[in-house]
Amino acid sequence: QKEVEQNSGPLSVPEGAIASLNCTYSDRVSQSFFWYRQYSGKSPELIMSIYSNGDKEDGRFTAQLNKASQYVSLLIRDSQPSDSATYLCAVFTNTGNQFYFGTGTSLTVIP
Amino acid sequence: DAGITQSPRHKVTETGTPVTLRCHQTENHRYMYWYRQDPGHGLRLIHYSYGVKDTDKGEVSDGYSVSRSKTEDFLLTLESATSSQTSVYFCATGASQETQYFGPGTRLLVL
Numbered sequence: 001q002k003e004v005e006q007n008s009g010p011l012s013v014p015e016g017a018i019a020s021l022n023c024t025y026s027d028r029v030s031q032s033f034f035w036y037r038q039y040s041g042k043s044p045e046l047i048m049s050i051y052s053n054g055d056k057e058d059g060r061f062t063a064q065l066n067k068a069s070q071y072v073s074l075l076i077r078d079s080q081p082s083d084s085a086t087y088l089c090a091v092f093t094n095t096g097n098q099f100y101f102g103t104g105t106s107l108t109v110i111p
Numbered sequence: 112d113a114g115i116t117q118s119p120r121h122k123v124t125e126t127g128t129p130v131t132l133r134c135h136q137t138e139n140h141r142y143m144y145w146y147r148q149d150p151g152h153g154l155r156l157i158h159y160s161y162g163v164k165d166t167d168k169g170e171v172s173d174g175y176s177v178s179r180s181k182t183e184d185f186l187l188t189l190e191s192a193t194s195s196q197t198s199v200y201f202c203a204t205g206a207s208q209e210t211q212y213f214g215p216g217t218r219l220l221v222l
């Protein structure tokens with residue numbers, strides 16, 4: 001079983017809509033959770049981090065964490081074509097003190 | 112990130128030859144990481160460093176070695192390159208274990 005699982009997509013949403021990206025993880029002692037955005041041919045860019053249960057908002061982005069369900073999500077409000085990218089979920093865990101990444105969800109925002 | 116550079120950015124080599132990739136950072140970050148990114152596998156940790164001369168293995172370390180003789184440089188060496196090591200290699204750095212910022216990546220093709 002993979003440590004971090006994401007739907008690979010592709011996920012398509014119209015411009016202005018809400019995009020919802022989901023991630024589940026297997027290690028219950030996981031401490032910290034991150035969302036990275038990766039444009040084609042570029043390196044991952046950190047966009048959100050979340051450490052405790054609940055919601056965390058930053059501009060158009062909201063990260064949601066539910067440790068009991070081992071679930072973390074990213075909502076992108078008012079989606080823009082520039083949001084079209086692959087979104088990587090990452091989990092930092094005490095097991096090995098390292099990050100585990102999902103394979104990413106490809107998002108396309110249609111103008 | 113402007114504070115992290117990787118060299119070379121592209122390399123083509125032949126099976127059996129040694130290859131060294133360099134990661135250089137100006138952020139004075141303690142932690143440095145080498146990942147490879149392959150379709151269907153996402154980002155996978157090869158090796159990491161938690162200080163000068165302090166390194167440890169990640170989940171896909173076979174066939175790779177690393178060295179860190181000073182804070183700003185982290186070298187990844189493929190002692191004898193194989194076609195299975197064709198990949199995109201990313202260096203990442205962080206001031207703490209729970210933060211990571213990625214370099215621009217190196218595309219390696221082993222023929």
